[in-house]
Amino acid sequence: QQPVQSPQAVILREGEDAVINCSSSKALYSVHWYRQKHGEAPVFLMILLKGGEQKGHEKISASFNEKKQQSSLYLTASQLSYSGTYFCGTGRNAGNNRKLIWGLGTSLAVNP
Amino acid sequence: DAGVTQSPTHLIKTRGQQVTLRCSPKSGHDTVSWYQQALGQGPQFIFQYYEEEERQRGNFPDRFSGHQFPNYSSELNVNALLLGDSALYLCASAGQGHTYEQYFGPGTRLTVT
Numbered sequence: 023q024q025p026v027q028s029p030q031a032v033i034l035r036e037g038e039d040a041v042i043n044c045s046s047s048k049a050l051y052s053v054h055w056y057r058q059k060h061g062e063a064p065v066f067l068m069i070l071l072k073g074g075e076q077k078g079h080e081k082i083s084a085s086f087n088e089k090k091q092q093s094s095l096y097l098t099a100s101q102l103s104y105s106g107t108y109f110c111g112t113g114r115n116a117g118n119n120r121k122l123i124w125g126l127g128t129s130l131a132v133n134p
Numbered sequence: 135d136a137g138v139t140q141s142p143t144h145l146i147k148t149r150g151q152q153v154t155l156r157c158s159p160k161s162g163h164d165t166v167s168w169y170q171q172a173l174g175q176g177p178q179f180i181f182q183y184y185e186e187e188e189r190q191r192g193n194f195p196d197r198f199s200g201h202q203f204p205n206y207s208s209e210l211n212v213n214a215l216l217l218g219d220s221a222l223y224l225c226a227s228a229g230q231g232h233t234y235e236q237y238f239g240p241g242t243r244l245t246v247t
Contacts, residue, residue: 054236063224063238064177064238065238066235066237109176121182122236123179124169124176124179126175127175127176
């Protein structure tokens with residue numbers, strides 16, 4: 023079951039904040055966040071695991087609500103370099119943690 | 135460290151032909167996953183190789199097959215190409231552990247005419 027990302031697109035001015043959400047109808051073990059710039063490969067941002075463990079980027083934070091099966095990615099004081107498409111990938115359990123089901127992405131544009 | 139490399143970068147094929155895409159994982163990584171990404175879409179999981187065996191597979195037909203070599207590099211083969219197979223094919227490698235992060239290669243852009 024493909025996770026649902028919202029919003030589909032965001033336009034920010036440099037320095038503004040944004041929140042990107044990722045929701046699943048299935049119980050999740052992990053949520054992975056990646057950013058992809060046009061014409062480039064996705065780049066790892068953050069992993070959140072059931073139970074609260076996190077691993078990721080210093081300047082980006084995220085949360086994982088296990089009861090709601092929802093994760094939110096928080097981008098604060100946005101920089102021009104934050105522009106790109108943000109994807110969440112969901113893993114159902116530890117054994118399937120390497121098989122990720124990806125959302126359709128959220129396009130983020132940061133303007134000067 | 136060269137990171138994940140893929141070849142070729144671009145490829146144009148005709149319907150019905152066969153294609154082979156190649157991937158070399160990041161140094162120290164032993165697991166390779168393949169994804170198909172259509173324009174404007176998120177990556178779709180094709181399959182994953184570990185210890186030279188296909189461990190998991192997404193919803194792709196048998197026309198999509200793969201292989202992993204003893205040096206952990208991998209190939210993706212697609213037979214009887216269809217126009218709908220046109221996409222960016224991404225390879226991602228990972229190491230051991232339950233909290234792993236995938237490192238993606240730059241992808242191969244396949245166009246089927």
